[in-house]
Amino acid sequence: MKQVKILLGSILGNTLEYYEFSIFAVFAIQIGQAFFPDQNNVNQLLLTLVLFGSGFLSRPLGSAIFGHIGDKLGRKKSLILTITGMSAATLTIGFIPGYNEIGIAAPILLLILRLAQGIFIGGEGAGSAVYVLEHELKMNRNVVGGFLITSNVSGVLIASIVGLVITKTVGLDSTSWRWAFIFGGVAGIIISYMRFSLPESEKFNNLTSEEKHRAPILKLFTLYWRQVLVVVAFAGFSAGVSYTIKGYLAVHFQNVMKLPADDSFLLLMFTTVIFAILPPIWGLLSSRFTYRNFIRVTSILIILLYIPIYMLISSTSYIAITSGLVMLAMLASAICTPIYIYFSDLFPTSLRYSGVAVSFNIGITLMGGFTPLISAYLVNKLGQPFAPAYYIIAMAIIYLVLEQYMHKKLEYFK
Numbered sequence: 469m470k471q472v473k474i475l476l477g478s479i480l481g482n483t484l485e486y487y488e489f490s491i492f493a494v495f496a497i498q499i500g501q502a503f504f505p506d507q508n509n510v511n512q513l514l515l516t517l518v519l520f521g522s523g524f525l526s527r528p529l530g531s532a533i534f535g536h537i538g539d540k541l542g543r544k545k546s547l548i549l550t551i552t553g554m555s556a557a558t559l560t561i562g563f564i565p566g567y568n569e570i571g572i573a574a575p576i577l578l579l580i581l582r583l584a585q586g587i588f589i590g591g592e593g594a595g596s597a598v599y600v601l602e603h604e605l606k607m608n609r610n611v612v613g614g615f616l617i618t619s620n621v622s623g624v625l626i627a628s629i630v631g632l633v634i635t636k637t638v639g640l641d642s643t644s645w646r647w648a649f650i651f652g653g654v655a656g657i658i659i660s661y662m663r664f665s666l667p668e669s670e671k672f673n674n675l676t677s678e679e680k681h682r683a684p685i686l687k688l689f690t691l692y693w694r695q696v697l698v699v700v701a702f703a704g705f706s707a708g709v710s711y712t713i714k715g716y717l718a719v720h721f722q723n724v725m726k727l728p729a730d731d732s733f734l735l736l737m738f739t740t741v742i743f744a745i746l747p748p749i750w751g752l753l754s755s756r757f758t759y760r761n762f763i764r765v766t767s768i769l770i771i772l773l774y775i776p777i778y779m780l781i782s783s784t785s786y787i788a789i790t791s792g793l794v795m796l797a798m799l800a801s802a803i804c805t806p807i808y809i810y811f812s813d814l815f816p817t818s819l820r821y822s823g824v825a826v827s828f829n830i831g832i833t834l835m836g837g838f839t840p841l842i843s844a845y846l847v848n849k850l851g852q853p854f855a856p857a858y859y860i861i862a863m864a865i866i867y868l869v870l871e872q873y874m875h876k877k878l879e880y881f882k
Contacts, residue, residue, distance in 0.1 A: 471603070471605045471606065473665075473666065474599075474600060474603050474605070474666060474667070475600060475605060475612075475615070476662075477662050477663055477665075477666045478547070478596040478597075478599055478600045478616075478619075478666075479596075479600075479615065479616070479618075479619040480619075480659055480662065481547065481551045481592070481596065481656075481659050481660070481662070481663060482592060482593060482596045482616070482619040482620060482623070483619045483620070483622045483623045483626070484551070484555075484623060484652065484655055484656050484659055485550065485551060485554050485588070485589055485592045485593070485623065485656070486589070486593070486619070486620045486621075486622075486623025486624060487623035487624070487626045487627050487630075487652055488554055488555065488557075488558040488585065488589075488623075488649075488652040488653070488656060489523065489554075489585055489586075489589050489623070490623055490624045490627045490714050490715070491558075491627040491630065491631075491648045491649060491652060492519070492520050492523070492582070492585075493517075493520055493627075493714065493715040493716075493718065493719070493840060494627045494628055494630075494631040494648070494718055494733075494736075495631065495640075495645035495648060496513060496516045496517060496520060496718070496719060496840075497509075497512070497513060497516070497719075497722060497723070498640055498641065498644070498645045499516050499519075499578075499645060500512030500513055500515060500516035501641075502566040502567065502574075502643065502645075503515075503516070503519075503566060503567050503574050503575045503578055504516070504567065504575065505566075505567050505568060506567075509723075510848065513719065513723055513844060514841070514844060514845070514848075515575075517719070517840050517841040517844055518841060519575070519578060519579055519582050520582070520715065520840060520841070521837055521838040521840070521841045522579055522582050522583055522586070523582045523583065523585050523586035523589070523837070524586055524829075524832055524833045524836075524837025524838065525583065525586060525833060525837075526583040526584070526586035526587045526590065527586045527587070527589060527590035527829040527832060527833050527837070528590065528826060528829045528830050528833055529586075529587055529590065530550075530586060530587035530588055530589065530590025530591050530829070531590040531591055531594065531822075531825035531826045531828070531829040531830075532590075532685055532822070532825075532826055533587065533590075533591065534546045534549065534550055534588075534590065534591020534592075534595060534821075534825065535591065535594075535595075535684065535685070535821045535822030535823075535824075535825040535826050536684055536685065536822060537549070537591075538591070538595055538598070538821030538822070538825070539680065539681070539684040539818060539819060539820070539821045539822050540680055540684070542668050542669070542672055543595060543598060543599040543602070543668065543669045543672055543821060544599070544663065544666055544667075544668045544669070546591055546595055546821070547591075547592070547595050547596060547599060547663055548660060548663045548664060549588075549591070550588045550589070550591045550592040550595065551588075551592065551656055551659060551660045551663065552656075552657070552660045553584070553587070553588040554585060554588035554589060554592065554656060555652070555653045555654075555655075555656025555657045555659075555660060556653065556657070557581050557584040557585045557588065557653075558585065558649050558652045558653040558656065559649065559650060559652075559653020559654065559656075559657070560581055560653070561578065561581050561582075561585075561649045561653075562646045562647070562648075562649030562650035562653060563646070563650075564577050564578055564581070566643075590825065590829045591825055593620060593828070594808070594811070594821070594824040594825035594828045594829070595821055595824075595825055596616070596619075597613070597616045597808035597811075597812065597824070598669070598808075598812055598820050598821050598824055598825075599669050600612060600616065601613070601808065601809065601812050602669040602670060602671040602672065602817070602820070603669060603670055604670070608751065608752060608755060609809055610751035610752065610754050610755045610805075610806070610809060611748050611751040611752055611755075612751070612809075613747075613751055613805060613806065613807070613808045613809040614747035614748035614749070614750060614751030614752075614805050615747070615748055615751075616747075616808050617747040617801070617804045617805055617807065617808070618744050618745070618747045618748060620710075620804075621710075621713075621714075621740060621743045621744040621747070621801075622744050624713070624714045624740050624743075625737065625740040625741060625743075625744055627648070628718075628733050628736045628737045628740055629737060630648045630651065631648065631718075631733045631736075632730060632733040632734065632737065634647060634648060635729055635730050635733060636730065640729055671817045672817065674817075675817060675818055679817075679818045680818060681818055681819065684818070684819050684821075684822040685822055685826065687819060688815075688819050688822050688823050688826065692814070692815060692819065692823060694874055695814040695815060695823065695827070696823070696826070696827045696830075697870065697874065698814070698870065698871060698874050699811050699814065699823075699824070699827035699828060699831060700827055700830050700831040700834065701831065701835075701866060701867040701870045701871070702763070702807075702810075702831065702867050702871070703807070703811075703827065703828045703829075703830070703831025703832055703835075703836065704831035704832060704834055704835025704836045704863055704867075705767070705803075705831075705835065705836070705860075705863040705864055705866070705867040706803045706804050706807060706836070707831065707832040707835070707836025707837065707839070708835060708836045708839045708859065708860050708863050709770060709799065709800045709803050709804070709860060710800055710803075710804055710836070711836055711837065711839040711840060712796065712800070712839060712843070712856065712860065713736075713739055713740060713743055713796065713797065713800055714740075715839060715840035716839060716840040716843045716844070716856065717732075717735070717736050717739060717781075718732050718733070718736050719840060719843075719844055720781070720782075720843070720847075720853075720856075721735055721736070723844070724782070724847055724853050725782065725853070735789065735790075735793065738790065738793060739793040739794075739796060739797050740797075742793075742794060742797035742798070742801070743797040743800055743801050744801075745801075746797065746798065746801035746802070746805075747801050747804065747805045750801055750802050750805040751805050751806075754805060754806060759806050759809075759810045760871075762802075762806060763803070763806060763810075763871075764868065764871075766799065766802045766803045767803065767864045767867065767868055768868075769799060770799050770803065770860065770861070770864050771861050771864050771865065773795060773799065774799075774857040774860050774861055775854055775857045775861075776792075777792045777795050777796050777799075777857070778792070778853065778854030778856065778857045779792075779853075779854050780792025780795070781793060781796070782853035782854060807828075808824070811823075811824045811827070811828060812824055835863055836863075839856075839859065839860075842856070842859050843855075843856035843859065846858065846859065
């Protein structure tokens with residue numbers, strides 16, 4: 469029961485935080501109408517996606533803050549702070565007046581709160597993974613890593629479900645999206661109490677005071693910079709694939725394909741369900757391979773298949789669209805499944821929270837988090853619905869080249 473409590477306490481909080489972070493993308497069009505009413509539809513969307521991406525800019529700062537707390541004071545303390553702060557920011561977004569009420573102050577306040585969301589989630593995903601894996605639960609570690617990815621994706625799934633429910637009940641307008649943020653904020657505050665009763669990480673408790681570094685970040689970049697570079701490259705690439713689903717699909721279907729909002733939400737839910745189900749299965753299968761082989765094969769498949777996938781999901785046939793979405797979900801879940809175990813094994817216990825969180829969030833910020841914005845821009849600039857595939861393919865190639873070089877310098881795969 470103790471192990472179940474540890475797993476659930478981490479996964480539920482992680483799921484909710486990713487819901488709170490992702491709901492912004494689900495309602496991007498409606499948020500744009502509320503905060504940028506004087507702009508045309510394209511500019512409303514691009515400005516909203518800029519705000520969505522801004523949440524990634526503050527993630528490295530949050531990972532440094534909460535990584536320091538996690539490595540110095542404990543994983544549990546850090547994770548209580550992340551979910552409480554994230555929920556407070558999300559709840560506040562639900563009550564911000566729009567542009568028509570308070571003018572330019574509205575998008576400025578939204579930007580500030582979006583940056584706050586980024587700070588808190590910067591310490592959450594990687595931190596909860598480190599916390600769970602350090603307890604060494606009596607389960608296959610790769611499967612546990614898969615469940616951690618499932619918890620992230622489930623937050624996006626819940627966001628799309630909430631989007632559909634709101635569409636079918638009160639309808640979509642410049643105010644109805646607020647209920648999704650209010651729901652997330654209230655639920656997060658409730659779940660934060662669960663974490664107070666969780667035990668501290670066993671491996672952290674076994675650290676002596678001499679083993680805890682005064683400045684974990686400085687030590688990290690001094691001794692483990694090669695590991696940091698590999699994590700940054702892979703985090704950016706895998707996040708780009710992930711945020712194709714989490715952040716861009718709803719925009720693609722509504723803005724590019726001109727599908728009705730409820731059809732868009734249903735297709736997003738369909739894709740996200742597959743994405744959420746597969747990681748534990750991939751975790752079990754990947755136990756038969758090394759990290760390197762599993763990730764390299766998946767990366768090559770992404771390079772070969774991403775343009776055909778975009779061509780399928782940009783067609784007028786729902787059979788072709790669903791086929792493309794199944795392929796997209798399979799590749800996204802496969803490339804994301806090894807993330808947390810792979811990253812955790814690269815760093816010692818005394819620097820693990822900082823190492824995983826900081827490296828992971830730098831990668832997401834530099835390359836992955838702006839995938840929705842870059843995808844929308846490429847489509848608008850090139851006039852090709854499959855243009856976003858160029859960006860993902862480029863990131864995959866960058867990772868494979870860097871990984872090949874670093875593998876010669878450092879034997880880090882197990």
